[in-house]
Amino acid sequence: MAEIKGEHNVHVVSEEEPVSAKPLPNKPKRVASLDIFRGLTVALMILVDDAGDQWPVIGHAPWNGCHLADFVMPFFLFIVGMAIPLSLKKIPNKLLAVKKVIVRTLKLLFWGLLLQGGFSHAPDHLSYGVDVKHIRWCGILQRIALAYLVVSLVEIISRSGQARDDPEHTNLSIVKLYYWHWLVAACIVIVYMTLLYGIHVPDWTFTVHNPDSIYNGTTFTVSCGVRGKLDPPCNAVGYIDRVVLGINHVYKKPAWRKSEACTMKSPYEGPFKKTAPAWCYAPFEPEGILSSISAILSTIIGLHYGHVLVHLQDHLSRLKQWILIGLALLTLGFVLHFTHAIPLNKQLYSLSYVCVTSGAAALVFSAFYVMVDILGLKLLFVPLKWIGMNAMFVFVMAAEGIFAGFINGWYYDNPQNTLIYWIQEHVFIRVWHSTKLGMLLYVIFVEILFWAVIAGILHQLGIYWKL
Template sequence: MMVLVDGAGGEWPAIGHAPWEGCNLADFVMPFFLFIVGMAVPLSLKRIPNRLLAAKRVVLRTAKLIFWGLLLQGGYSHAPDELTYGVDMKQIRWCGILQRIALAYLIVALLEISTKNTQSESRSHTKSSIFRSYLWQWLAGACILIVYLAMLYGMYVPNWEFTVHNSNSKDYGKVLTVACGVRGKLDPPCNAIGHIDRRVLGINHMYHHPAWRRTKACTNVSPHEGSIRADAPSWCQAPFEPEGILSSISSILTTIIGVHFGHVLVHIKGHTQRLRHWVLMGFALLISGIILHFTSAIPLNKQLYSFSYVCVTAGAAALVFSSFYILVDMWGLRNLFLPMEWIGMNAMLVYVMAAEGIFEGFINGWYYDDPHKTLVYWIKKHIFIGLWHSKRVGILLYVLFAQILFWALVAGILHQLGVYWKL
């Protein structure tokens, strides 16, 4: 899904991230990642009875995730469009997708290790007893939610300023001021999420191409990406970190929910009992999040990782997982989903090579006469876009066939050879 979002989201706004409030296809990617990471935690740690050894493995895996996150999203790699590498340490981006996954994984895995009860694993559980056995994890989740909401709605956000680093802007090099002086706002310029990141990370170390630039306040072609309006507010040119500190703390809730679903898989043996628990909880979360959004109590917002967003996306992940469980484990249709299984077995390889464009960047490094005359460009223009006489359709088909299907086949070959990229 991430390959589809990154490759075709620019041409298809419904696929790309919502500019601010709301939820598009791309906005389900991160929560689905975190949910399945959470589900995997009880399965992976139950085979390691030694708590110290388990903790060491968790910390080591966390360090590896952070390393790859900084390398791929910190600014060192400019693949696939720019044939350059290296990062100015004054501008390095500290946060990112893998860093957020690392934080959530570290917290929930250590929580799972510290609250692990070997006696409870040896006996069967009912739905209510699973909640009781892992009560400390739910209490930790409640504390995280309280801290998140208290800071989001209670923190005072003062006026702030930033320097425009976009050389294509008429304001390049200028220092612009954003007027706030408010508390409890969830709008783009004056929320506590951005304020904490500016103070802790430093504004130069945040993401310089936030989705809010596609809002109606910033561009006339919203929700598409376009030039900044002449009358746009100053914050439209400012950085914002979508994987920032406080929003990443909130994202731990999704992983805790995933851990619970993993506990159900471990302790409840019957297909029907598992599904009943998963589906009921999935619908409860989904409906709760929708109510919070449409009553304007807490709007859906991926950038802020709002509580309604936690509920809707975790509920959707639960229902999608339940659907696959029925199709694969109960109906035996596993062969239909083998390409997805292969990708899952080598998820890190596909993420680095396809989603982050490392392989495509390598191919682009071989050009004829001009850096823009590459094999990738030729395939896009003449095989996909030219054939369909539509850039939008051509890009979508290129992503589906030349990226997703291609890497599914590569992952399948590597699976047959027993080659996996593991952290």
């Protein structure tokens, strides 16, 4: 979401032209498929956040594995990477480009802390404010900010006098031209793997800070004393966050609370078992330091796709590279997972997870590119395009529940008697005689479609939330 509007124009063959090696026109056109992919990702975030509790298969996997919700963050990072070369190519001056990147990074960090640091309690709680002793330092926008900053600076600093607009570029020449990006990626892999498997994780303690828990104020000890473990209590990712950030500054409701070890209602969230291990009550940061370092890889992969879009001069060449790399990433990721070498794990942002989710992002974008930018089927995806062109606005108002919190602030008799709750109960749940189906339809047709219409109106008025 670092790139919101008007930042990715590139040469695209007109809709009437066949998929061939025909040279592209001189006048750049906006890549509609990238807007639509961004819009889909924001819509998925709304869907999994608001319907994931009722449909575990679309919510986050408790630990190992990959559900629909686990694709959202990598898709965002991939899209940010794709947009970087499309936006920075317009700024030949390195100092101006660095200034723009730093300003955007600071804006993302500000909104991340405000929305996910604990200050906003929307939409369910009608209050604001956070005890700074328990502020959450990490989050979705903070991770995007880090990846955007690192990859953008590498893109700017590694610029050279080479003819980067040479129309004769080949697949291999693009990789060679941007070899610095792949060196950075290799360094990230080495650092991540070394820390993940090399750090000794000692025993650790924590105190439950949850007024609704019978263990509120109780201190637990988790026994570890191991190295290279990837299980919930004793992995290096959580250890680094506890040491650097402080255990009071990490996420209080990790997805592992829905695991079979913790609750009888797994994969739903529910009361903990009497025999639940101590770590079930502990906090864990899914957007922590080490996992965010690994997450930069998703943006670097997206960056390469953006370079292909800029340099290769026909649809077939672009699609060939995009699809082949996407399939290769998927294959590698699944091999690592199913051979039990490196499990798919969003919480750890494991290398197999990077490969599978980046490969999926590559194939989804390629599909949109074919349907929209080649076949011209834009009207089918207009709602997603509108959302994608005002992604930050929809993210804040819908995905973060700011607008719903405002509506819930106007209630009758008690805070549970609001317009939103009334619509959910009387228009969807009772009509369909199912909480699961009713909530799913509510999220799709009231939340996502509503914000698509609002984004469309703003688009017609030329109003965009730009960072």
